[in-house]
Amino acid sequence: MSDYLARLNPEQRLAVETLDGPLLVLAGAGTGKTRVLTTRFAHILLTKRAWPSQVLAVTFTNKAAREMRERVAAMLGTPVEGLWLGTFHALGARMLRRHAALAGLQPGFSILDTDDQLRLLKPLMQQAGLDLHRFPPPVLMGQIQRWKDRGLTPSRITPAEDTDFAQGKARALYAAYQERLAAVNAVDFGDLLLHTTELLRTHSDVLAAYHRSLRYILVDEYQDTNLVQYLWLRLLAQEHRNICCVGDDDQSIYSWRGAEVENILRFEQDFPGAQVVRLEANYRSTTPILAAAASLIAHNEGRLGKTLRAGRAESDGEKVAVIGLRDSDEEARMVGLRIEGLRSEGHSLAEIAILVRASFQTRAFEERLIAWAIPYRVVGGLRFYERAEIRDAIAYLRATLRPGDDLAFERILNVPRRGLGDAALRKLHERARAEERPLAAAAEALHDAGALSGRVREALASLLGGFARWRAVLARDGHVVALKTILDESGYLEMLEKDRSPEAPGRIENLRELGRAMAEFETLEGFLDHVSLVMENDENAAGDRVSLMTLHAAKGLEFDTVFLPGWEEGLFPHQRALEEAGTKALEEERRLAYVGLTRARTRAIVSHVGFRRFYSGWQNAFPSRFLDELPAEAITRSGAALLEREAALTAAPVFSAAFPSSAFPSSAFPAAARFPRVRDVPAEGQGEARRQRRGTPIAVGARVFHQKFGYGTVTGSDEDRLDIEFEKEGRKRVLDRFVEPA
DNA sequence: GTTCTTCTCCTTTTT
């Protein structure tokens, strides 16, 4: 027996050695999921069942892909080339480049970011005569994305599915959007899988070729796949059926991004004859932490069912601490103090994490950690390539490389400011549309025709001249030199150098970093793909620092000590989940709590507060229902009684709509039943004066007078606002106290 | 065309 197999427990070994036919590995938190995946991969190669190029291994994050690549290489003792290993999107992009023509694209297509997508969509919506205030482009973009997540091309959408947006205009706009994308030779993230799946569906020869070459399929985090990813996998696996999906239905936390837990729940029906292996021995956490997590998640229905059992020898340990505090400032202080304590006991800061529900919570902790000089890093947030200066630089490169890349051209047309504003852009668009040419070509034509005023003409000439030069530099000296030249000659660098804001030096440094990153690529094309698909922001990655991140970002990580602040109704579970009908959203929140607890190896500290800083003011809060779902024997509670008394003493009878009563089933929270839910704490009561003004309510349809706008008719109302159709001024929304009955 | 002011919004965000 090879020694890499000997290192596995029996269930892990079964998961590695069951190579023929469909296999679902249900891997609970901390049960060695990554080890199983990488060992299985290496096992396939070492037993010569397939060549590296015949295995498809797919993950969700670049990090997971990188880790798998490294660990497989380590097991084989040699770096492996030619693997189909990567994220869904990276692999989709790779396939799509191979068969671009079949999807109506050229192989050099661009991959758009969110900004670009909206820039493309907006004008289409305007052309359709939509009021962009009533119908915000991001909402439509979201609808289109959801369709793409479900593998729906415009032609597959039925009218019945197109009722949510602007009286059924979404489908047509989606079709127009796809046409525009093709016209500028671009795709968005969703397209990487949508086009590829569509292509495999309709070109049996292409599909057959992949069936011949890809003999084994490995899928990580299967519970997070959406429908189009599922379809893609099923198409690729349908011939040989050697598909192994690893996942945990209890850790499905991305349904809002289109993930369908049903994929994992349905696996045995989708792949008849599938075998299922459960990994239940947890090697990560202590008994109390496991008990707390297990008891919590047991409140969810519709699970595939796993029971984590302690796999560690020294698995006894500290109970989970549940701490109630007065307010969120005190919570931050408590966390900071405890971190200080751990540090002085010699614990490494890198083994400590603060996991929050919503990103705004990080700020309070950051302030505290800064004040006490505790090094920390915020994980997540803006990725490197999402920064404005990086996107600008890339837009310059794209526009240089691809003269037809309208979106890139438009992005930098007036960055830095060169007097080419909206008016000039509109002209370019008109010309471009009339002649069906790219913006840059239209610009050239307009310029040559002498149809522009002096200033605009000069600015445009200089920019177009720049592109011509930069193209030559790119061809002659390569992309790194081209970037430097562009940043210099376009005035972009100068703009940043003149910028006195505190961010400016960092931006310049980011651009240098971009140059360094580019140097690692042979071609600009290769680099551009890398930057939109793979590049991440790993500054601050090194060093002994506390990690601060959202629960979502923490999935897959583990720490000795985990702080879980903000376990309060309305925050966690989040208000939106509470308002939703049914229990689906609430169960996802619970899974998020489960993910949080199971990140901890030896110490978990859960906290909740009575008053939380919220936007400008304060809101009072009540302990999360999840706290009641933790078993008494696995936790120690402190501070809760104090908290309740405090709430009783200070609560005032002001009701706010922010936390509807449905959030607080009185059975679960006696305190909540007795006391009002939410109030503004800042006592000096500025809030009151406003509220008392409610005199005679003004009904819809009433004729009213407004000091500034004159006479009008009320067409609608919302809280203390009235929508009024004014005779002179048109429709406006005003505060009710400024109008009087006419 | 740029700059100042006002209004509006505020969960999570693997690629």
Next chain:
DNA sequence: GGAGAAGAAC
């Protein structure tokens, strides 16, 4: 509270 967008004023 604070960011970002839209509108008004320059």
